[in-house]
Amino acid sequence: MSLPHALLTSLLEKPSSGLELAHRFSKSIGYFWQASHQQIYRELVRLEEAGWVQSSADEGARGRKRTYEVLPAGKAELKRWMALPSEHKNLRDEMMVRIRAAAVVGPDGLADGLKQRLASHREQLALYRAIHKKDFEGKKETRAMVLQRRILEVGIEYERQYVAFCEDVLKELGEA
Amino acid sequence: MSLPHALLTSLLEKPSSGLELAHRFSKSIGYFWQASHQQIYRELVRLEEAGWVQSSADEGARGRKRTYEVLPAGKAELKRWMALPSEHKNLRDEMMVRIRAAAVVGPDGLADGLKQRLASHREQLALYRAIHKKDFEGKKETRAMVLQRRILEVGIEYERQYVAFCEDVLKELGEA
């Protein structure tokens, strides 16, 4: 459960409102940790109750922008959390279950789904590569940038792998 | 949500009890779809209510082995589900959030967690490679085996990537 700490990180980078955070989560951070705006609003309330962040604007001002910033206690909490061990979660992918099912009930209809996934992963791969080019190529790198680049490259390699996988399976099914 | 269909697939391969399924989920299938025994028992009840599977043994026989097998309606449901499009989920990894946090609050203590992850991914990689060797190398492959092998290879490539990633980050932190 790292949403609260992802939010603290994002707010330390730049104090923001809930919706701004939601937008940012659909990009950069969100490539490895997704969150909907409902989740974010819920969590921001908790962060404030915990005394980790502070929001501008009066109570009960529904519809009016509310900007959050991190308090010292929040930064301390983030430091503490950052040093915790993080669990190795296995991959979890419906497509693999579908392919295994296909081995039992026959592959009719499997190819369509695979083609969609192939297109989707190609798109994601192109997006990651574009970001890589824009943000990292031909620039002098700071310490922090090296790490961000490596994170992105994990994403790139994963998508590359997946594209090749879909292509292979389609070929095996005689559909490409 | 593919647990029910993962169970149907597994039960079609071989009629089993809940615990047997749980054991099997901690291996092969579970490499891409994990489930605890509590989840499995809960789901098996639903599958039976839906008329997709049938269990041996009388009602209310707590503690006595209960074997499930798939009914025709269950096989039909699996066929239907298998042909649905499956969503592309982005990666989701706490470690990436931690590294990003480290860029903001400093990397103190990050290396320990990374070393643990490195060890864990190396272990998983070794396991996958052992399975690959045992199940696929030097054997004549059926249609279904090719697909199972490719699924495993996605896992292998992912773990390989991750090991390299941990090593790189540790190096960058001056810890390896």
Place this chain on the structure above:
DNA sequence: TTTGACATGTAACCCGTTACATGATTTT
């Protein structure tokens, strides 16, 4: 002044997790 975009929320549901409880079977 109405429309659309921006912004914040509420409520319900389901899956996955954790902790615990209980019955049956085999082994010592």
Place this chain on the structure above:
DNA sequence: AAAATCATGTAACGGGTTACATGTCAAA
């Protein structure tokens, strides 16, 4: 007969998702 193991559950909780509701502000 006691202990260990196999096997099936129950209950509570929390995060993630979906659908919906409400308020503000700027532009047409």
